[in-house]
Amino acid sequence: MKVEIVKILQGDYTNFYTAKIVGEDLSLFENFIIENKNKHQKELENIRNRIKVMAHNTGARETFFKIKEGLPGDGVCALYDEEEKNLRLYCVRYGKLVVVLGGGGEKPKTIRALQENKKLKDENDLVKRISKGISKAMKNRYLQWSADGMELECDDDKIIIEI
Amino acid sequence: METKKKQAKVYKSKVLEDFFTVKDTKEYKRTENNMLLALRIEKAVEARGWNRTRFAKEMNVESSVITKWLSGTHNFTCNTLFDIEDVLKICLVNTKEPHNTQTILNTFEIKIVTPKQSFQPHSYYLNGGNFMSLSNTTKLHYGES
Incomplete structure (x- = not known):
């Protein structure tokens, strides 16, 4: 499967990206917004506010995420809403400077681990694959970091990786 | 390349x-x-x-x-x-009343030296744009020696 990595929010402290499966109209993050905007509008607004504060004020501090949501060292973590913590948004965090947002969903109160919910598990698996794909692309030198560590760069006009 | x-x-x-x-x-x-x-x-x-x-x-x-x-x-x-x-040992919540606006007096020494003569240093303080001499009660305007 091929995905295009696109930038969606630029900040002084953090840049946010997402992934778009080649051939599909919407990115993973757009799908997350559309899937949850009717039932979880307030939670989405809270996640939006947290993303913007990280981009413009604080950076993507590890403490703002639920970490270790993927494999050891793959950077996969989850953003959640305040208070109720109804939503999980899986992402790959590269230090405080870059976050690649994936998809996610509602975390039912009845489950303890994401593996107990198919939707969450599928979204989490996809983000783990994206993390692995980016790492492989870095290793192959297809992708690299900009000098300030805030941008993903490659030789092509679009960043398309195999996951 | x-x-x-x-x-x-x-x-x-x-x-x-x-x-x-x-x-x-x-x-x-x-x-x-x-x-x-x-x-x-x-x-x-x-x-x-x-x-x-x-x-x-x-x-x-x-x-x-x-x-x-x-x-x-x-x-x-x-x-x-x-x-x-x-x-x-940090401050997260400021519970103190804000201070009223005060005139802060600055005290400093000025040594005025001209090509022809030098003056003894005097102690002055600045009050509302006027230099006030600590050594006498003569009121000096800003810039005067």
Whole structure:
């Protein structure tokens, strides 16, 4: 499967990206917004506010995420809403400077681990694959970091990786 | 010749534009303050060379409580903030009344030297744009020696 990595929010402290499966109209993050905007509008607004504060004020501090949501060292973590913590948004965090947002969903109160919910598990698996794909692309030198560590760069006009 | 690296293109859409538009600025401000407060506490802990476990021990709470405090989502009570201030020796809540506006008097020495003669240094203080001499009661205007 091929995905295009696109930038969606630029900040002084953090840049946010997402992934778009080649051939599909919407990115993973757009799908997350559309899937949850009717039932979880307030939670989405809270996640939006947290993303913007990280981009413009604080950076993507590890403490703002639920970490270790993927494999050891793959950077996969989850953003959640305040208070109720109804939503999980899986992402790959590269230090405080870059976050690649994936998809996610509602975390039912009845489950303890994401593996107990198919939707969450599928979204989490996809983000783990994206993390692995980016790492492989870095290793192959297809992708690299900009000098300030805030941008993903490659030789092509679009960043398309195999996951 | 090395080709110039290109950066990921900025992706725009109606969905994202609507999403990132903040309509409730009060809620945004609240989130911002909560996260900045958490960041201040985290930095103060780091400045003391502590990890979270040590901080938890100093605060006499579980590590999981520290994780909540630093998440940027926690709604602190005043007492908790006062306790954190006490342990980290920082100010998080300013409870002092603001000072009334005061005239601050600056005291300094001026040595005036001209090509023809030099003057003994006098002690002056600046009060409302006038130089006031400490050595006599003569009122001097700004710039006069």
